[in-house]
Amino acid sequence: MxxxxxxxxxxxxxxxxxxxxxxxxxxxxxxxxxxxxxxxPWAFLSFAITQLDILIYNLENMKELIKERRAEKNCSEDEAFQEIFTGCVLHHRAIISFLDTVEAAFRSQFALTLLFNGCIICCTGVQLFSIQSLTKDFVDVLWVLAYLQIFIMIQFGDCYFGNTVYRKSTEVATVAFGCPWLTLSTESKRNLIVFIARAQKPLLITAYNLVPITLLTFTRVMNWTYKAFAVMNEMKK
Structure with missing residues (x-):
């Protein structure tokens, strides 16, 4: 000014x-x-999680869906399965494409959040321990704690949603294996095997393909942040 x-x-x-x-x-x-x-990014990842839940639900209830489709179109069990399974495959591919778009759009934000939030949390911790009197400066302590909590929750939010996407995507292959495939044709079984093989590769949100956005990453970042805080606090003394 x-x-x-x-x-x-x-x-x-x-x-x-x-x-x-x-x-x-x-x-x-x-x-x-x-x-x-x-x-x-939280909104987009929540949408992807919801779509994974829908896909898992359809695969889990494949028997009921096949019965309904056979009653509607008066077709064989194999034809009903192929029609429903084709929709599930297209749904899975759409989810993969959507998550690729989300990662391309927000990978810079994820990377900067991991970097700067760790630095901010570390420096805020040092500032908190620099307060001379906790009773006299009680308001300042509350502000610093609130500020610290906000950035920890932001870091946790990114990792939580990324970890949920990873966890849900790993369930797809297991649920697909539970489909009623014993009585299907050889072609349907082959298609199901290919889908299970692709679904075994988890959908992982990363920061520039370097760091996965998961709760394990959150734990590691907080661990390194605490180590940096301990070093800076010792140097200050």
Whole structure:
């Protein structure tokens, strides 16, 4: 504010009112924009998780779906299975394509979140232990703890949704193996084997194909953050 060439401290000036309005509005707007940007990948990953749940449900209830399809179209069990199974395969491919798009769009955000949140958590911990009196500066302690908790929850949120996608995707192959394949034709069995082989490769969200976004990564990041905090806190002493 020292670089501003106008006097904003004069209560009778219009610039004073503009500065007050700016101070009132910019923080809520910044917080709203930050929340929107941060929750974008969570929303997309939640959508992918829901689609994986639908796919798993269809594979688990394949027998009932085959019965319904046979009653509707008066076809054989193998034909009903092939029609339903083709839809499941297309659904799985659509989920893979969607997650590839999400990873391409947000891999920079995931990488920066892992890097900067670790640094912020570490520095905030050092600041917390730099407070002289916890009773006299109780309000400052609460603000620092709230600030620390926000960034930990942001880090945990990314890793939680990424880990849920990974966990749900690993269930697809197991559920597909439980389909009623014993009485199917050789071609249907072959197609099912190919699908199971592809589904055994888990869907993993990564930061630039370097770091997987999972709860294991969250644990490792917090471990390294604590080590850096211990070193910085010891150097400060």
């Amino acid at each position: 020292d670089l501003v060439l106008i006097d904003i401290n004069d209560p009778e000036s219009i610039y004073f009112e503009c500065a007050c309005l700016y101070q009132i509005l910019y923080k809520p707007m910044m917080v709203t924009a930050y929340i929107a940007v941060q929750t974008f």
